[in-house]
Amino acid sequence: MNLDIMTQQSGEWLRGGGTDGDIVISSRIRLARNLSSFPFANRASAHQKAEIEHFLRDRLAKFDFLPKLHYLNLANLIPLDRQLLVERQMISRELANADGPRGVAITDTETISVMVNEEDHLRLQVLRSGFSLDECWQEIDRLDDAVEQKVNYAFSEEFGYLTACPTNVGTGMRASVMLHLPALVLKKEIEKVFRALQKINLAVRGLYGEGSRASGDFYQISNQVTLGKSETAILAEIRNVIPNIITYERQAREALTRESRQHLHDKIFRAKGTLGNATMMTSEETMDLLSSVRLGVHMNIIDDIDIAAVNELFIHTQPAHLQKLIGQALDGEERNSARARYLRARLRDIGTQLN
Amino acid sequence: MQPVIETEFRVKQCQNCSQPATVHVTNIVNGQKRELHLCQECSEKQEILKNQELNLSVILQTMIGQHVGAPTDELARLTCPACGIKYMEFKAEGRLGCPRDYQVFQKALEPLLLRIHRSTRHVGKIPPHASRNATVQAELMELRHKLREAVEVEAYEQAARLRDLIRQKEGQG
Numbered sequence: 001m002n003l004d005i006m007t008q009q010s011g012e013w014l015r016g017g018g019t020d021g022d023i024v025i026s027s028r029i030r031l032a033r034n035l036s037s038f039p040f041a042n043r044a045s046a047h048q049k050a051e052i053e054h055f056l057r058d059r060l061a062k063f064d065f066l067p068k069l070h071y072l073n074l075a076n077l078i079p080l081d082r083q084l085l086v087e088r089q090m091i092s093r094e095l096a097n098a099d100g101p102r103g104v105a106i107t108d109t110e111t112i113s114v115m116v117n118e119e120d121h122l123r124l125q126v127l128r129s130g131f132s133l134d135e136c137w138q139e140i141d142r143l144d145d146a147v148e149q150k151v152n153y154a155f156s157e158e159f160g161y162l163t164a165c166p167t168n169v170g171t172g173m174r175a176s177v178m179l180h181l182p183a184l185v186l187k188k189e190i191e192k193v194f195r196a197l198q199k200i201n202l203a204v205r206g207l208y209g210e211g212s213r214a215s216g217d218f219y220q221i222s223n224q225v226t227l228g229k230s231e232t233a234i235l236a237e238i239r240n241v242i243p244n245i246i247t248y249e250r251q252a253r254e255a256l257t258r259e260s261r262q263h264l265h266d267k268i269f270r271a272k273g274t275l276g277n278a279t280m281m282t283s284e285e286t287m288d289l290l291s292s293v294r295l296g297v298h299m300n301i302i303d304d305i306d307i308a309a310v311n312e313l314f315i316h317t318q319p320a321h322l323q324k325l326i327g328q329a330l331d332g333e334e335r336n337s338a339r340a341r342y343l344r345a346r347l348r349d350i351g352t353q354l355n
Numbered sequence: 356m357q358p359v360i361e362t363e364f365r366v367k368q369c370q371n372c373s374q375p376a377t378v379h380v381t382n383i384v385n386g387q388k389r390e391l392h393l394c395q396e397c398s399e400k401q402e403i404l405k406n407q408e409l410n411l412s413v414i415l416q417t418m419i420g421q422h423v424g425a426p427t428d429e430l431a432r433l434t435c436p437a438c439g440i441k442y443m444e445f446k447a448e449g450r451l452g453c454p455r456d457y458q459v460f461q462k463a464l465e466p467l468l469l470r471i472h473r474s475t476r477h478v479g480k481i482p483p484h485a486s487r488n489a490t491v492q493a494e495l496m497e498l499r500h501k502l503r504e505a506v507e508v509e510a511y512e513q514a515a516r517l518r519d520l521i522r523q524k525e526g527q528g
Contacts, residue, residue: 036454037495039438043452045503119450141480148482154454159468160477162454166464167471169457171479228474 003081006088006110007316007324018130022298022307023246025178025218026129028089029136029235031144032163032172033122034154040164041117046100049117053101056116059150060105065143069105069114080329083320089127091115112143119164120172122147131242133175133235141231160227170227175235176205177242182217182295183252186264190219193245201225202241207287216287216314221245253299268296272305276347281340286317309350317343369394435459437496453496495524 018024034040038052060071074082074095082096090113091104102117115123124147126140154162161172168174184190194204207218221242223234256264271292275281294310296302315321317339323330326338369376369392376392433442440452442460451457457464468475498521505514 034454037499039453039496040451042448042450043438043440048499048503144480145483148484152484153482155482156454156457156477157481158476159457160479161482162457164450166451166467169468170472170474170477173479225472225474227468227472228476228478230479 003077003084004324007084007321018132020246021130023179023181023249024131024242025180026089026127027132027136027175027177028125028127028220029133029140029173029175030123030125031140032120032161032168032174033124033144033147034162034164035121036152036154038121041119041121042164050101052121053103053117056122056151057103059147060114060116063105063146063150065146067107067109067112069107069112071103071105074102074104075100080320080323084324087315087318087320090125092118092123094118095123112139114143114147120168122151131177133177133239136175137231137235167224168226171229171231171234173226173231173234174222175238176220176222177238178207178218178220179242179245179249180217180291180294181219181245181249182291183256184249185217186256186267187252189248189252193248197221197241200237200241202238215284216291218291253295257299265301268292268301272296272302272347275343277344278340280336281317281343282336283317283319283339286339286343287314290314290317305347305350309346313343313346316346368392430463433460433463437500439500455496495521498524 035052035055038044038048041049041052044052057071057073060069063069072085074091077085079096082091085091085104085106086093086096088110090106090110092115095102095104095115095118098117100117102115104116105114106112111127113125113127115125124140124143126136126143128136128139156162160170163169163172181190181193184193197204201224203222203224205220205222207215207220221238223238225234271289275286275289275293290310290313293302293305294307294314297305297307297310316325319335322335322339322342325342330338368374372394374394376394430442434440435452435456436459437455438453440456442463445451445456445460451460465475498517502514502517502521505511505517
């Protein structure tokens with residue numbers, strides 16, 4: 001698998017499209033699984049971790065599963081490549097920054113990833129663009145069964161799938177839907193939504209999962225409970241609440257048009273202007289400005305930028321992607337200047353193509 | 356290690372007493388993130404504001420202790436025969452050592468699970484090939500632990516014997 005080619009595409013999670021594709025970005029399910037006859041990764045010796053990695057790499061290599069999985073030995077990758085995989089949502093930041101033998105198997109489509117030696121021996125993940133929890137579940141259930149044909153999972157009838165952290169035990173499942181909610185943020189109504197979600201035991205996290213900031217107004221809604229409820233019941237809880245949040249976001253967009261049209265237009269065009277003219281640009285500022293532009297395109301306020309191009313800019317301006325695209329490692333300052341240069345050039349190209 | 360920018364939007368409850376939490380602590384230890392959410396009163400009790408890093412394990416102990424009650428001598432002495440983790444180590448780190456721990460520490464874990472999930476029983480998917488050789492797997496884990504101990508004390512003859520036994524058992528699994 002060639003990671004440099006990967007950079008050219010925008011990846012599954014930002015592919016866009018689908019019903020309510022302006023608000024629902026992607027759906028994801030991950031399953032935590034462990035081998036029954038090894039200590040959990042945090043307790044395993046260096047030797048045992050190597051043994052686990054070797055064992056799982058070997059099983060995954062002989063895996064008769066379609067689509068085909070390609071295994072990457074993360075200990076052998078340079079930090080920039082690992083960061084790239086984080087930005088593409090294929091591995092967790094924890095796995096990227098960890099030490100020791102570890103890996104990930106991914107499909108060409110970037111819809112499936114299997115992490116090895118994360119907090120649990122195996123973390124299976126299925127990621128799809130749009131609101132597609134059911135498709136994700138069907139796929140990951142099939143993947144889980146196929147893996148289980150090759151290895152013995154740590155499972156107990158009482159506690160279900162046994163995990164290193166008691167917060168994941170049972171189904172071992174974390175399902176999430178990523179939403180773009182710029183209008184709720186602008187209207188300062190987002191916290192109300194979070195409080196409502198918390199009451200029904202759903203968590204809200206930022207773009208890169210646990211502990212990450214909600215940059216670009218992207219939010220992940222996920223389940224917290226993994227024990228005492230079936231996978232289907234957990235998925236239904238999330239599935240049922242998403243249409244309500246979509247409605248709130250739509251109402252907030254309408255309210256903005258009605259109540260503060262001028263401010264909204266000003267914010268969106270300033271964002272576009274800054275992206276196309278600034279000479280220094282941090283990743284965070286880029287995300288926030290692109291979020292406004294994305295809102296502008298979807299509300300037909302901006303009509304000369306294609307939404308696919310905006311989605312692509314979100315990912316291409318991430319630190320590792322940017323360095324890959326430019327073809328050299330850059331420190332923070334250089335990166336901000338290179339990012340601004342890249343944005344100016346891209347926005348100019350997009351403008352020329354349309355005129 | 357990259358700094359983690361923490362923005363939590365939910366109004367968290369204190370992990371000790373369910374009052375709204377006003378003190379939020381995120382620590383990264385060996386790449387593992389640990390979060391704490393406490394109300395002012397509990398945080399002062401635990402002095403985390405004065406000395407955040409040193410007290411992390413104390414706070415976690417308090418938190419887990421809160422769920423399972425004060426550790427009895429029996430609990431304090433509990434050690435998993437398969438992976439060697441002591442109950443006190445789980446209390447300090449918040450991560451279990453191996454699948455067997457769920458059975459070994461069951462009494463202490465159930466109140467914690469109830470608090471996290473409001474349930475202590477799995478009702479979801481059952482792996483289609485489950486428990487075809489659960490006994491062999493449990494034995495394997497114990498043998499591997501013994502092997503590690505043997506290597507540590509340089510009892511190589513015994514280690515070699517254990518290694519052969521493991522290979523033989525792996526064949527069955």
